[in-house]
Structure formats: structure tokens, C-alpha cells
Amino acid sequence: MDAFMQGLDMVLNMSTMLWCTFGSILGIILGALPGLTATMGIALVMPISFQLPAATGIGMLLAVYCGAVCGASIPAILLGIPGNPNAIATVEDGHLMTKKGLAGQALGGAVVASFIGGMGSLVCLIFFSPLIAKLTLAFGPAEKTTLALVGLVIIASVSGKNILKGLLMGAFGMALAFLGTDPFSGQLRIPFSSFFAHTPLSKGLDLTATLIGLYGVSQVFAEIVNLTKQQAAPVSTKIEKIFPPFKKVRQMWKIILSSLGIGTVIGAIPGTGASIAVFMARNAAQGICASSKGKLEQPGTGCLEGVFAPEVANNAVTGGALIPALALGIPGDAATAVLIGALMIKGVTPGFQLFQQNMPLVYGIFIAMFFANIMMAVYQLAGVRIYPKVLKISQKILLPVVLILSYIGSYAVAGQSISSGIYYMGIALVMGFVGYVLKKDGYPIAPIVLGLILGGMFEENFRRAVKLAGGSYFTFFTKPICWIFILIAVAVVVVPIVKNRKNGANA
Amino acid sequence: MKKVKTLPFVMTIISALYFIYVVSSGNSKMIGDEVGGDPGGMLLPLVLSIFMFIGFLFITIKEKPDANAAKDPAVTRLFIITLICAILYVVLHSMIGFVITSVLLVYVLTDLYLSIGKEKLPVWKHILGAVISVLGTVFVYTLFRYVTRMMLRLGRQRVIPAILGNSNVTAFISCIIVTVFVLILGLMIAKKLKGSAYRDMAISGTVAFAVTLYLYIVFRQFFMVTLAPGFLNF
Numbered sequence: 001m002d003a004f005m006q007g008l009d010m011v012l013n014m015s016t017m018l019w020c021t022f023g024s025i026l027g028i029i030l031g032a033l034p035g036l037t038a039t040m041g042i043a044l045v046m047p048i049s050f051q052l053p054a055a056t057g058i059g060m061l062l063a064v065y066c067g068a069v070c071g072a073s074i075p076a077i078l079l080g081i082p083g084n085p086n087a088i089a090t091v092e093d094g095h096l097m098t099k100k101g102l103a104g105q106a107l108g109g110a111v112v113a114s115f116i117g118g119m120g121s122l123v124c125l126i127f128f129s130p131l132i133a134k135l136t137l138a139f140g141p142a143e144k145t146t147l148a149l150v151g152l153v154i155i156a157s158v159s160g161k162n163i164l165k166g167l168l169m170g171a172f173g174m175a176l177a178f179l180g181t182d183p184f185s186g187q188l189r190i191p192f193s194s195f196f197a198h199t200p201l202s203k204g205l206d207l208t209a210t211l212i213g214l215y216g217v218s219q220v221f222a223e224i225v226n227l228t229k230q231q232a233a234p235v236s237t238k239i240e241k242i243f244p245p246f247k248k249v250r251q252m253w254k255i256i257l258s259s260l261g262i263g264t265v266i267g268a269i270p271g272t273g274a275s276i277a278v279f280m281a282r283n284a285a286q287g288i289c290a291s292s293k294g295k296l297e298q299p300g301t302g303c304l305e306g307v308f309a310p311e312v313a314n315n316a317v318t319g320g321a322l323i324p325a326l327a328l329g330i331p332g333d334a335a336t337a338v339l340i341g342a343l344m345i346k347g348v349t350p351g352f353q354l355f356q357q358n359m360p361l362v363y364g365i366f367i368a369m370f371f372a373n374i375m376m377a378v379y380q381l382a383g384v385r386i387y388p389k390v391l392k393i394s395q396k397i398l399l400p401v402v403l404i405l406s407y408i409g410s411y412a413v414a415g416q417s418i419s420s421g422i423y424y425m426g427i428a429l430v431m432g433f434v435g436y437v438l439k440k441d442g443y444p445i446a447p448i449v450l451g452l453i454l455g456g457m458f459e460e461n462f463r464r465a466v467k468l469a470g471g472s473y474f475t476f477f478t479k480p481i482c483w484i485f486i487l488i489a490v491a492v493v494v495v496p497i498v499k500n501r502k503n504g505a506n507a
Numbered sequence: 508m509k510k511v512k513t514l515p516f517v518m519t520i521i522s523a524l525y526f527i528y529v530v531s532s533g534n535s536k537m538i539g540d541e542v543g544g545d546p547g548g549m550l551l552p553l554v555l556s557i558f559m560f561i562g563f564l565f566i567t568i569k570e571k572p573d574a575n576a577a578k579d580p581a582v583t584r585l586f587i588i589t590l591i592c593a594i595l596y597v598v599l600h601s602m603i604g605f606v607i608t609s610v611l612l613v614y615v616l617t618d619l620y621l622s623i624g625k626e627k628l629p630v631w632k633h634i635l636g637a638v639i640s641v642l643g644t645v646f647v648y649t650l651f652r653y654v655t656r657m658m659l660r661l662g663r664q665r666v667i668p669a670i671l672g673n674s675n676v677t678a679f680i681s682c683i684i685v686t687v688f689v690l691i692l693g694l695m696i697a698k699k700l701k702g703s704a705y706r707d708m709a710i711s712g713t714v715a716f717a718v719t720l721y722l723y724i725v726f727r728q729f730f731m732v733t734l735a736p737g738f739l740n741f
Contacts, residue, residue, distance in 0.1 A: 051730040168518075168562045171555045175525065178555075182548040185535035189548060191528050217593070224585050227620055396620035397710070400613045401718055403593065408609075408722050416733045418601055425597045433590070441514045459551050467537065471544040 007363025010055035011371065019052060020368065023060035024375040027067020028383070032390050033398060034075050037084040038068035039334045040215040044405050046208055046342050047412040054346045054361055059368030061342055062318075065335055066118055066369075066376045069274065069314050073110035074387050077307070078103060086314040089278035093299055093306025100302055101240075104384070108242035109304045111380045112249065113256070113311035118373035120260040120312075121267065121319025125326075126366050128268075132327035133355040141465035142475050146485035148458040151330035153489040154269070156447040163496055165443045173451020174458065180204025183460055200423050207341045207452060209410035209427040214445050215338070216406030217432020220399050222439060227396060239385050244304050251295055255309050258284045263313035267320020267332050274314040274333070281313035282306065319369065326350050326365070329457065334446040340453055406432070515566040522560035529553050585619070592616060604737015606719055610644045611637060613715035621707040628704060636705075640712035644719055645739065647688050651681040651720075655728070678728035685720045689713065 010016070023045065030041040041064045049057030072087035077094030087094075090110065097106035139147065152174075156166035179190050180203055190196045200206065249256075259281035266277035282299055289296040289305055299306030321332025322339075329350035331337035340350060348354060348361065355362055380387070410428035414420035435445055469475035476482045534547035596612045614637050622628075655677035662672010670676060692713040700706040726732040 048725075048730070051732075164562055164566065168559060168566075171559050171562075172518075175552065175555050175559070178552050182535045184537040184545065185548055186538065187535035187548065189532065189535075189552070221586065221589065224589060225579075225582050227585060227623055228579065228581050394621075396623070397617055397714055399620065400616035401714070403589075403616065404609055404613055404718055404722065407596065408605075408726060411734075412726055412730070412732045414732075418733060418735045421733075421735070422597060422601055425600065429593055429597055432593075437514060441512070443514075462551065463537065463545055463547075466546045467544040469544070471546070473546075 003359035004363045006360035007055070007365075007367055010053070010360060010364035011059060011367040015052070016056040016059050016368070017371070019048075019056050019060040020063040020371055020375055021379070023063030024067045024372065024379050025383075027064035027069075028071035028074075028376070028380050028387060029390050030064070031068035031071025031084060031086075032074040032387055033393070034079075034081050034084075036068075036219070036398075036402070037215070037335075038065050038072075038086070039338055040219055040402075041065075041068045042335055042338045042342070043208075043211045043215040044402075044409055046211065046338065046345075047409040049342055050208075050345065050413065054348060055364035055368060057346065058339070058343065058365055059372065061339055062365070062369050063372040063375055065339065066114075066315065066318055066372045067379070069318055070111060070114040070118075070311075070376050070380055071387070072314075073114070073307075073311055074107065075391055077106045077110065078388055079391065086274040086278065086317075087310070089282045089310035090307055093302055093304075096302025097304075097307065102302075104239040104242045105244050105304065106307050107239065107384050108381065109244040109307045110311045111377055111384070112244060113259075113308040114315040114380075115373060115377040116256055117260060117263055117312035117315030118318055118376065119370075121264045121316040122366070122369050122373065123319075124264045125319040125322050125369070129323045129327040130355055130362075132323060133352045136328060136352045138481065140479075141461040141468065142479055143481045143485070144461040145458060145465055146476060146482045146489070147328060147330065148454045148461065150485045150489045150492075151324075151328075152447070152450050152454050152458070154492050156444075156450070157492045157496060162442065163493060166447050167493070169438070169443050169445070170447035170451045173448035174455040175451075176205050176210070176448070177452045177455025178459065183456070184463060200420050205452070206410075206413060206424055206427055207345060208413045209424040210431045210452060211338055211341055211449060212406045212410045213428035213431025214435040214448060216402060216409070217428050218435030218439060218445070220403045220406070221432065221436035223395060223399055227399075239388070242381065242384055248304055249308075252305060252308055254288045254292075255285045255296070255305055256312050258288065259309045259312035260316050263316025264320035264323075266313075267317035268323045269332070274317040277313040277317050278310035281309045285309035315373075322365075322369070326354065326362070327352075329454075331450065331453070334449060337446065337449045337453060341449070344453070510572075511567050512570050512572050515563045515570065519560060519563040519567050522556055522563055526553070526556035526560060529556055581623075585623075588619060589616060600737075601735045602737060604739050605734040606644060606648055606723065606739055607641055607737060609719040609722065610641050610715045613718050614640045614711050617711035617714050618708060621711060625707070626704070628708075632705075633708065636708040636712060640715050643712065644716045647685060647716070648720060648723070648739065651684045654684065655681055674728065678724055681724050681728055682721070685717065685724065689717045692716070 026045065027038070027041055030036045031038060042061050045060065045064055049061055052060065068084070069086045072082055072084045073090050073094065076082045076087035076090040077098055080091055080095035082088045082091055094106045094110065097103065152170045153167070156170040157163050179201065181187070182189050188197060188202060190201055196202060262281045262284060263277045266280065285299050285305055289298050296305050297303035299309060317333070321336040324330045324332055325336040325340050327350070329340060331340050343350060348358065406428055407425050410424040411421035413424050439445060465475050466473060476486065529549055529552045532549065534549040536547050537545035592612055592615055596608050600608050618633055618636065658667065658677050658680065659672050659674070661667045662669055696706060696709050696713065700709050723734065727734050
């Protein structure tokens with residue numbers, strides 16, 4: 001109880017509430033702007049979170065995360081363009097509702113659905129993450145090594161169409177993580193070490209600057225191609241009734257529950273993410289509607305059912321993705337990978353130790369998530385007539401602003417040192433260019449982030465495990481938990497390849 | 508004619524160089540590993556370099572460049588200018604300073620992007636717009652720096668209530684000063700420059716002015732991050 005009260009104290013103060021408000025509104029706006037993702041939003045405000053106490057900073061990042069996922073429904077409903085991949089499945093029914101003159105109800109319904117999804121998955125997060133974290137008590141270095149391998153392989157396999165490219169990007173991320181000082185011998189592991197020994201690179205590649213470069217700067221380069229294209233049609237901002245009829249919401253309880261379950265479970269599986277969950281939830285909703293004897297309308301006809309299912313699911317992913325992130329240190333998606341990065345920079349290592357040694361902070365994170373969801377709902381509903389106007393801001397103005405924000409965000413990591421700040425800006429620029437070139441050629445970015453985050457954990461535990469086994473590599477094949485993780489990793493790589501071969505043979 | 512895709516080919520070479528570097532660096536063992544057992548710091552980088560080399564080589568051989576991929580010269584031009592501006596911003600940042608480089612970067616890029624598909628104005632007019640943006644921003648920056656410094660001093664001397672000399676309050680006052688100017692500029696653009704050829708330049712200048720000064724207030728005045736003063740070393 002004491003830990004809960006301390007957690008409450010960390011969050012229930014004016015500063016945290018104001019920063020969560022800022023994060024929530026910023027997240028909604030970022031989510032609403034096509035091309036800007038939740039991950040990029042979190043990466044951009046991460047430098048601000050450094051300057052704040054841990055619970056306040058994490059609360060603000062969570063507010064951005066929840067806001068951006070929900071905000072993506074605005075352009076999906078009004079323009080028929082998803083703000084980011086989270087809202088792909090909302091487009092069809094949401095935009096059809098706008099054409100029918102029901103834009104207000106669709107926007108309001110999306111907020112209500114997102115709130116239910118966020119809160120429902122938060123309950124699961126509170127219930128399951130301590131249990132899963134407790135399981136890790138049985139994990140030694142060998143188990144932790146194979147667990148890191150699973151996290152890396154899963155996200156590498158599912159974050160792009162080509163598994164090999166995903167795995168190569170994971171390896172590339174790990175290679176970047178190994179730059180710097182060898183944690184066991186203290187020897188420098190950077191090329192031209194006599195030159196770089198006295199630069200910040202000797203401490204390794206800075207995670208914040210790298211993340212900002214990969215998600216912020218690279219996005220600016222990637223969006224340039226759209227500047228010469230015709231701009232989207234003017235947005236209809238005529239919005240009347242906002243709240244969906246309560247009776248209708250009550251009738252959709254089966255859709256809400258199934259979408260909540262799908263979103264939370266899919267979110268909790270590392271590497272899957274909302275874009276898979278929303279389609280699964282929509283498919284499940286179609287089945288429920290078909291068996292409702294006409295009480296519910298079929299998704300695809302411009303109805304609330306088609307908006308509720310994906311919107312409950314995509315916000316349920318936020319809580320679901322935090323379960324493995326907090327309990328195991330394995331992120332559920334790219335956004336939680338960045339969140340873990342923010343936690344680690346704050347000196348907080350996710351896993352059982354966090355639950356054992358810093359329970360007030362864990363409660364603080366849960367409470368912050370609770371408020372982040374409330375604020376998301378309040379501010380999106382309050383501004384439901386204002387946010388559509390944000391869509392009128394041209395990309396031509398936004399891109400230079402995102403570029404300068406990315407730069408100053410990475411610079412701020414240095415704090416008082418100008419030369420270090422400029423070095424971090426250089427890292428952001430280089431990584432931005434690298435990210436752009438890779439994305440352009442179809443290489444996924446998320447595995448690089450995972451490699452960067454898990455690389456250190458993997459190497460440390462790998463070497464410790466082999467050392468404890470007296471130099472034997474068979475130690476990974478003598479423990480049942482390791483076997484489970486190895487089999488999962490192998491299955492994740494092999495099953496899609498076999499499936500693709502079969503599909504190719506059938507076609 | 509190009510026979511292989513550039514990116515996987517370059518990555519194959521990088522992987523090979525990484526392999527050579529790892530091997531030439533030698534194996535660093537754990538401190539206190541007298542009894543042995545530590546695989547050393549070379550093993551994992553070595554495995555990664557071999558995996559990356561084989562993987563990228565496979566992609567280089569398997570994937571062929573898209574012969575139909577036509578490059579739009581307008582996009583290429585925009586990309587190159589953006590990249591050059593982004594590099595110059597980092598290179599010149601410490602010499603020229605945060606305020607001037609930021610105004611210039613945002614102004615140049617916004618003005619460039621907004622002029623896409625529109626009637627071209629002479630270059631000197633764009634340069635004049637950039638100079639006016641820089642001078643305007645420096646003027647307001649100097650103004651609020653003067654006001655906030657004076658308030659901090661008077662607050663310490665108890666000439667004004669101590670709360671007004673608090674750094675957060677002075678940052679808030681800077682914010683109000685900048686907001687007043689942004690509103691005035693916004694109104695001017697909406698009322699006086701409607702349909703004018705200079706409207707886009709005015710928008711670029713206002714965006715550059717607002718973004719630079721708000722960022723300065725947030726990072727320097729609220730969070731005490733040391734931003735490069737450059738020429739504005741006062």
C-alpha cells in the first residue's frame with residue numbers, strides 16, 4: 001500500500017498533470033497529421049522527458065503514445081487517410097460515416113472506443129505484468145540470452161515483408177550496440193579508436209540521438225517525395241452530434257470485448273503491433289455482426305461497429321505492448337521500444353528487478369497510464385471540432401519544423417556541453433540519412449532499435465552464461481526454458497518461410 | 508547500365524570491412540578471467556559481421572535494380588537542397604549559434620517547399636526575406652533577453668516581488684512577448700498579404716521566427732540547456 005501511495009504521489013502533482021496534458025494534446029496532433037507516427041512523437045519529446053522526474057517523464061511519453069494512437073482516427077474518418085498504420089482499419093467505415101454526414105459520431109465513437117481499449121488493456125497490464133515479471137526470477141544468464149534472441153527475432157521477422165531484411169537490420173542494430181567500450185574488459189571497440197577515444201562515441205552510440213535520427217530526421221527525408229504531389233482535398237470540418245447513442249454502444253459489448261482481447265494479446269506479442277490487431281478485431285466484429293440477427297450493422301457499410309472494433313483494438317495494444325516491455329524488457333512494438341529506451345536512459349531497467357526494487361515507480365507508470373487515457377479521451381472529445389483544422393497545416397510547413405525539433409531534441413541530451421550537443425546532432429543526421437536510405441529500399445527500422453536496446457543485454461548475458469558453464473556453448477541447450485525460447489525463435493523464422501514457399505508453389 | 512542494387516552492395520562491403528576490423532582488433536577477455544571460460548568480446552561481433560556479409564551478399568545477387576524506377580528531378584533537387592541545409596546546420600551551428608542557424612534553416616526550407624509549383628520570385632527577394640527573418644528574430648530575442656535579465660536582477664535586489672524574478676516566470680514572460688509578435692505577424696499575413704506574392708515568404712519568416720524562439724524558451728529558459736550562442740554572445 002505504501003508503494004502505491006508513493007506512486008500516486010509521483011504522479012498526482014501539478015507538474016505531472018501539466019506535462020501529461022501537453023503530451024496528450026501533442027500526441028493527438030501528431031497522430032492526426034498523416035506521415036507522423038506515435039514512435040516519432042515519442043522520440044521527439046524524449047529529450048524533454050530527461051529534464052523531468054522519472055514518473056513525470058514516462059507519464060508524458062505515455063500520454064503522447066496513447067494520444068497519437070487515438071489521434072490517427074481523425075484523418076482516417078475525415079479524409080479517408082490513416083494518420084498512421086494504427087488507423088488503417090478505421091478508414092473504411094469512418095470515412096463512409098463522414099460521407100453520410102455522421103463525422104461527429106464517428107469521431108466521438110472512435111474516442112469512446114479508444115478509451116475503453118486503453119483502460120481495458122491497462123487492467124490487463126496491472127494484473128499480468130507483475131506475474132510475468134515474477135517468472136523471470138527463474139531466469140539465469142542463459143535464459144535471458146535466449147529471451148533477448150526471441151525478442152529480436154520476432155520483431156525482425158514481422159516488421160517487414162522480407163524476413164532476411166528484418167534479421168539483417170536486427171544484426172545491424174546489434175553491431176551498432178557493440179560500438180563503445182567492452183563492458184567486461186573495458187577495451188574500446190570502435191574503429192579509429194585513437195581518434196574517437198576522447199569523443200562521446202567512446203561511450204557508444206547515443207540511443208536518443210539515434211532514435212530521433214531514425215524516426216524523425218529520416219521521416220523528413222522520406223516525405224520530401226510527397227511535396228511535389230497534389231495536396232489532399234479540403235477537410236470537411238462540419239461536425240454536429242458527437243456522442244454515439246448509448247444503446248448502440250451497449251449492443252456492441254461483444255465487439256468491444258473481442259477487440260479488447262485481441263488488441264491486448266496481439267500487443268503483448270513482441271513485434272506484432274496495432275496494424276495486425278485492428279484487422280483481426282474487424283474480422284472478429286464481422287463474425288459477431290453476422291450472427292447478431294440484424295441487431296448490429298456489418299462493418300464496411302459505414303457504421304459505428306466498423307469504427308469501434310479497430311479503435312478498441314489499437315488502443316488496447318498500448319497496454320498490451322507494455323506487458324512484455326515492463327516485465328521482460330522486450331518491447332511489444334516500435335513505440336514501446338523507444339519507451340524502454342527512455343526508461344533505460346533514466347537508469348531504470350525493466351524486468352523483475354524493477355518490480356522488486358522500484359515498485360513505487362511501477363505504480364507510478366500504471367497511474368500515469370490511467371491518466372494518459374483519461375486525458376486522451378477528454379482532450380480529443382473537447383477538441384473534436386478543433387483538431388480537424390490541424391489537418392489543414394501543410395506538410396511544407398511541418399517538415400522543416402520536424403527537422404529542427406529532431407535536431408534540438410538530440411542536442412538537448414548533452415545538457416551543458418555545446419560540442420557534445422553538436423556531436424549528437426551529427427549522430428541524428430547520419431542515422432536519419434541511414435534510416436531514410438534503408439526504408440527506401442524496403443528495410444524495416446524497428447529491428448535496428450531492438451538490436452540497439454537488446455544488444456547489450458544479449459552480449460552481457462551470453463558471455464556470463466558461457467563463462468559460468470566453463471566455456472561451454474551447450475549451456476543454452478541444457479535448460480528447458482532456453483529450449484522453449486530457442487524453439488520459438490526458430491519457429492518464428494521458419495514458419496513464414498515455409499508458408500511463403502507453399503503459397504509460391506500454389507500460385 | 509547498373510547491374511546490382513547499390514544499398515545491399517554497399518552494406519556487403521561495410522560488413523566485410525567490419526569483419527576485418529573485428530579480427531584485427533583482437534579478442535578482449537573479461538577482467539579476472541584467469542580460469543578461462545569467457546568467449547571474449549570478439550565472438551558476437553564476428554558472428555554478426557559474417558551473418559551480415561552473407562545476408563547482404565545474397566540480397567545483392569538476388570535483387571536486381573528496378574529499371575523502370577524513374578527519378579523525378581524536382582524531388583531529387585529538393586532532397587539535395589534539404590540534405591545540404593541539414594549538414595550546414597550541424598557544421599555551422601557552434602560558430603553562428605542556435606538562433607541564427609535555426610531561423611535560416613527553417614526559413615530556407617519552408618520558403619523552398621512553399622514555392623513548389625508557384626511563380627518564381629527573383630532570388631534576391633528570397634535572400635532579403637531570409638535577412639529580414641533573421642533580423643526580426645534577433646531583435647525580439649534581444650528584447651526578451653533584456654527584459655528577463657532585468658527582471659532576474661531586480662528580483663534578486665527585491666526591487667520587484669521575488670516571484671517575478673523567478674526563472675520560470677521570466678521564461679513565461681518571454682513566451683508572452685514571442686506570442687504577441689507571432690499574433691501580430693499572423694494577423695498581418697491574414698489581412699494585408701492575402702493574395703500577395705510575398706505571402707509565402709512572410710509565412711516562412713513567421714514560422715522560422717516562432718519555432719526558433721519557442722524552442723529557445725523551452726530548452727534554454729525552462730530546461731537550462733546550454734544552446735550555442737555563436738554571434739549573439741551577449
